[in-house]
Amino acid sequence: MxxxxxxxxxxxxxxxxxxxxxxxxxxxxxxxxxxxxxxxxxxxxxxxxxxxxxxxxxxxxxxxxCPEYGRRKKAKSQDSATDGSALKEVVRCWGRDVVQHYQWSSKGEKYCNQLRATARRVPVWEEAVVGLNWSMLQRSRDIRRRPVKALVNPIEQADLDSLRSWSREDPFPCKRLAAKDLPDTFGFDKYGLMVYKEFAVGLAGPDGTGTTEAPAVPETNGADITEPPE
Structure with a gap:
């Protein structure tokens, strides 16, 4: 052995x-x-x-x-999620469950500061996830950019940058994605984020069909919403 x-x-x-x-x-x-x-x-x-x-x-x-491993991991995640001042603000905006699910307490200071700046700009998770999904969808289509990783948290700093940039536009230039909009290797996790199917709750089928959609966001004054610019 x-x-x-x-x-x-x-x-x-x-x-x-x-x-x-x-x-x-x-x-x-x-x-x-x-x-x-x-x-x-x-x-x-x-x-x-x-x-x-x-x-x-x-x-x-x-x-x-191993219950002891699971207990210590959960306790460490709970403690770390509220220790850093940056993540404390993210918790207030997007919720403790979101912060813990994406394991942001394990990320570096620069990443957490970017999270805080983004949460300040778009304080409602149901709205933030729409822009994050668009950014990752664009990355998945462009071989010149960093590919979307098969992780519980595939969000990169470039996605946070894109979300903050788009949030300054009125109306918000991103529409809510449906399962049929995703590549067939992706779906949505329980918080509506685009992830690889290993981590997804709802999956897009090979024919692009599916019933699962990302969480809805408030109406944007009835204006047409088009795909955000590259």
Whole structure:
């Protein structure tokens, strides 16, 4: 039996990099080199997604099978969520449950300050999640931008920046997304955020259909709401 903590054998990382460099030398055109880049990027992202999904699954098992682990984790999350002054304000705006669910207490000071600035700008979560979903949807469509990660909290600082920017526009330029608007690997979690299906409550089917929608937001003076600019 392998001891917990012992690392299994894995391919030599340096050898993988050298092999990739050799593949580039065999390419004859820029198109071939670009296709190789996309292929390798997709392979690495797939490996990352599988590892993140495995980590999340193991975390759930550990929390359910070891009451002491689950108790300490919950207690630490509750304490940390209200310790930092930045997160205290986020709790007041978006609620303690949201802060704890997305594990924001584990993020760095810069991220938490960005959360606070965003919560001040858009203090109602049901409105904030609409803009966050649009930002992540745009990232999922653009290979030049950072992909949406398979995490409980896929929100990045760029999404917070976008939400604050859009919040200055009148009317708010984002519409509430439905399941059919999402790529078929995504759904909505219990707080209405766009996440990978491993973390979703409602999923978009392969044909784009689905009944689950993100939480509704107040009407914006009856004006037409279009897709926000890139």
């Amino acid at each position: 392998r001891l917990v903590g012992a690392e299994p054998p894995r391919p030599n990382d340096e050898a993988i990099v050298l092999a990739l460099r050799e593949e580039f030398r065999l390419c004859e055109t820029d198109t071939q080199r670009y296709d190789l880049c996309v292929q390798k990027r997709d392979e690495l992202l797939d490996q990352q997604t599988r590892l993140q999904t495995l980590a999340a699954a193991c975390e759930r098992v550990m929390s359910s099978e």
